[in-house]
Amino acid sequence: MVGSMHTANETQILTEPVARLIEEFSRLPGIGPKTASRLTFFMLRAPDEAARSLAEALIALKQQVHFCARCYFIAQGELCVVCTSPARDQRLICVVEEPLDVVAIERTGVFRGLYHVLHGRIAPLEGMNREDIYFDELLDRVRTEPVEEVILATNPNLEGEATAFHLQRALAPLGVRITRLARGLPTGGDLEWADPGTLSSALEGRREL
Amino acid sequence: MYVTHLNLRDFRNYERLDLTLEPGATLLYGPNAAGKTTVLEAIYFLATTRSPRAGADRELVRFEAQGDIGVPPFARLVCDVARAEGRVRLEVVVQRRAEEEASGSAVQTIKTVRVDRKAVRALDLVGHLRVVLFTPADVALVTGAPAERRRYLDVTLSQLEGRYVRTLAHYQKVVQQRNSLLRAWREGRRPLRSADDELAFWDRELAMAGAYILHERLRAVADLNALVGPIYGRVTSSDVALMTRYQSSVAGFGPEADTQAIERAFLEHLARQRDDEIGRGQTLVGPHRDDLLISAGTIAIGTYGSRGQQRSATLALKLGEAELMRARAGDAPVLLLDDLLSELDAERRGHLLDVLERPDQQTLVTATGTEEFEAGFLRRARRWRVEHGRLYPS
Numbered sequence: 001m002v003g004s005m006h007t008a009n010e011t012q013i014l015t016e017p018v019a020r021l022i023e024e025f026s027r028l029p030g031i032g033p034k035t036a037s038r039l040t041f042f043m044l045r046a047p048d049e050a051a052r053s054l055a056e057a058l059i060a061l062k063q064q065v066h067f068c069a070r071c072y073f074i075a076q077g078e079l080c081v082v083c084t085s086p087a088r089d090q091r092l093i094c095v096v097e098e099p100l101d102v103v104a105i106e107r108t109g110v111f112r113g114l115y116h117v118l119h120g121r122i123a124p125l126e127g128m129n130r131e132d133i134y135f136d137e138l139l140d141r142v143r144t145e146p147v148e149e150v151i152l153a154t155n156p157n158l159e160g161e162a163t164a165f166h167l168q169r170a171l172a173p174l175g176v177r178i179t180r181l182a183r184g185l186p187t188g189g190d191l192e193w194a195d196p197g198t199l200s201s202a203l204e205g206r207r208e209l
Numbered sequence: 210m211y212v213t214h215l216n217l218r219d220f221r222n223y224e225r226l227d228l229t230l231e232p233g234a235t236l237l238y239g240p241n242a243a244g245k246t247t248v249l250e251a252i253y254f255l256a257t258t259r260s261p262r263a264g265a266d267r268e269l270v271r272f273e274a275q276g277d278i279g280v281p282p283f284a285r286l287v288c289d290v291a292r293a294e295g296r297v298r299l300e301v302v303v304q305r306r307a308e309e310e311a312s313g314s315a316v317q318t319i320k321t322v323r324v325d326r327k328a329v330r331a332l333d334l335v336g337h338l339r340v341v342l343f344t345p346a347d348v349a350l351v352t353g354a355p356a357e358r359r360r361y362l363d364v365t366l367s368q369l370e371g372r373y374v375r376t377l378a379h380y381q382k383v384v385q386q387r388n389s390l391l392r393a394w395r396e397g398r399r400p401l402r403s404a405d406d407e408l409a410f411w412d413r414e415l416a417m418a419g420a421y422i423l424h425e426r427l428r429a430v431a432d433l434n435a436l437v438g439p440i441y442g443r444v445t446s447s448d449v450a451l452m453t454r455y456q457s458s459v460a461g462f463g464p465e466a467d468t469q470a471i472e473r474a475f476l477e478h479l480a481r482q483r484d485d486e487i488g489r490g491q492t493l494v495g496p497h498r499d500d501l502l503i504s505a506g507t508i509a510i511g512t513y514g515s516r517g518q519q520r521s522a523t524l525a526l527k528l529g530e531a532e533l534m535r536a537r538a539g540d541a542p543v544l545l546l547d548d549l550l551s552e553l554d555a556e557r558r559g560h561l562l563d564v565l566e567r568p569d570q571q572t573l574v575t576a577t578g579t580e581e582f583e584a585g586f587l588r589r590a591r592r593w594r595v596e597h598g599r600l601y602p603s
Binding site for chain 2: 127129159193195197
């Protein structure tokens, strides 16, 4: 699709820089040709400073941020803030699908261990298999770090369960404790309004008081 | 159970419809393309979140619909249902996605579903209102492909068991994921060496969900046989028995097997079929490959039956479906009969109308005219003339 969005004639009318920026914007997720055009003309009318600031932010993003060499969360140095913190419990690794999942768990303030970000999940339909995510890298960490427990915090849907299943199988021979996030009712929720799927997993996952 | 009120906005050719319904028979008549079937479709949609007609959900939104300012056009369907277990209000909004969002996406509409004004997943709507739709095209149930008969069982069971809808949706996702893995091996895009390991999760999910679906279908077929046989006898005035037999692609379990036994047989059969599945690049075992065999006496009527026998069998299966729902749920489903009476001869029509006369049975009937109905039925039925997306009492 790249390069084929505008006909030669259209490019001539739009001018090459405008056509090019429209193309660049429309490659972003969730942005169609209409929104891309609107953003482009917004930038065209905006003060020079706005365009420069956006361009610099993009370049800074790519120059200064990459993925942590250990857990693949976002980092400015070689390691991320979690991995470099001395206060973190090195015996605990929480495995998540995406960097934003780390942010969500950090927001709770209750988890004091380390993370491992897979950058995806096992979903053959999307062409995602074990080798397409940071799966074996986790196994290496468990072998070489003083890990005692791995918490599987992949999403509670089919693909997340598939990922957890394969992680569990691969981790089991390494003699580490493996746990899975509990599935159940939301806090402040109403039992009457819970959907049957959630309610039945909450029943299955009930615990002794 | 019965629908007490139906409210449509920008649904197909209806700009607005506000219809109060009562138990008993309601006749909607008028010329073709006036919007008779659309009323049945709306009720079916509120029961199942699916349209019985082919085509995209996008087409459900009235072509000229404007939407509100700043909001893409949408269709809104609401109905109130009186049931043995209490009243409920069901609402579905189908909204066309804005063009720029929809471009390049397969999802062209957004569906919002509410039960008693509370937003729920589409799956959780199913079962609040139970309907049986019967159209002339339903003869495909007997003469058509196995998928028609699987859908017959699935639509019936989904309305009776919330767990069935959810398990079926889960099962279908597993089949898709599993198929794409099998296809990758078939096309040599993935090394085959760890096939068993990679399939382990999908096999387990497939067998677990599949065993439940199979068990429920077998139970339904057993119940249906008891109901369908006598109905067919009455309809055809003969003692030839109509029998259905479930034919499963999963081998190795007996008729009395429980879900665990089916699951074990399922997994064993999958292991035996492994090479074949990889060779064909698709899941060959499971309820998505099964069929329901229908026979009258010794003949398979889909292939060898007369047109008349096929129609009688379809009628018996549909009435059986309604009876099964009534028996299991303790509440009669709403019957939606689309342009059917013209298809049936006087005798078969009589059997159908007998069912309609039950006091707790709500039935919506569509027809092009009133001539084909007997005076008694017309007197008791509430009649609406339908023209250009409007209803007029008559």
